[in-house]
Amino acid sequence: MALKHKLNFVDSELQKIKQNNLHRKLRYGTSQGAYITINGQKLLNLCSNDYLGIPTTKIQINQLQSSSRLVSGNDRSYKKLEEILAKHKSQQNSLIYPTGYMANLGAISSIAKKGDLILSDELNHASIIESCKLSDAKVVIYKHNDMQDLQKKIIQKGKNKFVITEGIFSMDGDLSSLKQITEISEKAKAITIVDDAHGDFVIGKDGKGTPDYFNVAKKIDLYISSLSKGLGSFGGYVASQNNVIDLCINTSKSFIYTSALPSFLIEYSQKRFQSNREKQKKKLEKNTKQISKGLAEIGYNINSSTHIIPIIIGNEKSAMNFGKFLFDNGIFAQPIRYPTVPKNQARLRISVTAWLSCTNIEQVLGIFEKAYHKFG
Numbered sequence: 001m002a003l004k005h006k007l008n009f010v011d012s013e014l015q016k017i018k019q020n021n022l023h024r025k026l027r028y029g030t031s032q033g034a035y036i037t038i039n040g041q042k043l044l045n046l047c048s049n050d051y052l053g054i055p056t057t058k059i060q061i062n063q064l065q066s067s068s069r070l071v072s073g074n075d076r077s078y079k080k081l082e083e084i085l086a087k088h089k090s091q092q093n094s095l096i097y098p099t100g101y102m103a104n105l106g107a108i109s110s111i112a113k114k115g116d117l118i119l120s121d122e123l124n125h126a127s128i129i130e131s132c133k134l135s136d137a138k139v140v141i142y143k144h145n146d147m148q149d150l151q152k153k154i155i156q157k158g159k160n161k162f163v164i165t166e167g168i169f170s171m172d173g174d175l176s177s178l179k180q181i182t183e184i185s186e187k188a189k190a191i192t193i194v195d196d197a198h199g200d201f202v203i204g205k206d207g208k209g210t211p212d213y214f215n216v217a218k219k220i221d222l223y224i225s226s227l228s229k230g231l232g233s234f235g236g237y238v239a240s241q242n243n244v245i246d247l248c249i250n251t252s253k254s255f256i257y258t259s260a261l262p263s264f265l266i267e268y269s270q271k272r273f274q275s276n277r278e279k280q281k282k283k284l285e286k287n288t289k290q291i292s293k294g295l296a297e298i299g300y301n302i303n304s305s306t307h308i309i310p311i312i313i314g315n316e317k318s319a320m321n322f323g324k325f326l327f328d329n330g331i332f333a334q335p336i337r338y339p340t341v342p343k344n345q346a347r348l349r350i351s352v353t354a355w356l357s358c359t360n361i362e363q364v365l366g367i368f369e370k371a372y373h374k375f376g
């Protein structure tokens with residue numbers, strides 16, 4: 001095939017990315033329990049979002065209905081799962097989107113408009129950042145989890161005010177200061193939105209999520225979450241009061257103008273929701289404690305109290321070397337670099353899962369000890 005010279009500028013764009021050690025390549029991996037096989041090499045998987053490690057769920061795959069939900073893609077299984085998710089979040093209603101990313105885009109752009117003010121934590125996920133841009137509202141970033149900064153900025157003018165935060169921050173693993181956020185929001189009459197993609201199904205009573213963990217679930221006006229992490233399924237959803245869900249159905253472009261998830265995935269989520277999540281949750285808690293404690297004892301600086309444990313390396317190239325060392329020693333923990341995290345804050349993001357056995361954890365700690373001595 002002849003190369004098109006009109007596209008030569010693409011090479012210089014790629015060159016810039018490579019020069020900064022930020023180039024990414026797709027890998028092909030097959031996951032099985034605690035392991036992932038990449039290029040024929042079986043590695044312990046420390047970067048899966050399947051936190052609860054719910055054992056495989058069997059479902060039947062029938063004919064696919066490929067259409068938007070507002071056309072012919074709305075199977076009855078949706079209604080059942082949406083009722084379950086609304087109850088799970090103690091909200092009137094919920095709405096499933098094809099992904100968590102699309103749930104953010106759709107919901108935030110549906111309710112925040114020109115003239116409104118959005119206060120967004122500086123470490124919020126890319127899908128929140130893009131949603132805020134789509135909304136046409138004025139977006140003000142407050143310093144990460146800094147309540148004084150939020151307090152200072154929330155007094156700015158806005159027709160409707162929104163405060164948006166993650167529940168557990170995806171790349172740092174720390175918990176959002178939800179108690180204070182809900183108090184500040186309440187005083188300013190702001191609407192509180194929590195994207196709990198990483199806390200949902202994992203923390204709080206019955207896995208109800210981060211707001212439940214802080215006992216402020218009733219103060220959250222809109223939940224956004226993913227079915228692709230703690231639940232180990234696929235999809236995203238929002239939960240709120242009836243009128244918000246109705247507005248999302250009617251105005252979310254990422255809901256209206258895209259095909260619905262196939263119903264077998266909806267059934268899959270439902271079955272996983274109804275599985276013994278509590279047993280997996282306890283195992284995850286135990287594994288998290290064991291890995292955090294072990295890493296701290298080796299000498300790593302561990303600041304996270306959750307199943308997401310970042311080891312900050314700093315320099316992008318060093319992070320890649322660290323990741324390669326782990327890979328060569330049987331561990332898959334993908335280095336995370338800019339733009340996912342700020343420049344020079346590259347890190348190994350370890351995500352603990354309930355899949356890991358005690359023997360797996362001993363093996364992980366042994367290799368991290370070797371890495372600690374090698375890299376200092």
Ligand SMILES: Cc1ncc(COP(=O)(O)O)c(C=O)c1O
Pocket residue numbers: 099100101102104125127166170195197198225226227228235236
């Ligand atoms: C905080 C947060 N929100 C939303 C998403 C998107 O979820 P999904 O993978 O279902 O699109 C992610 C994914 O990593 C996330 O970390």
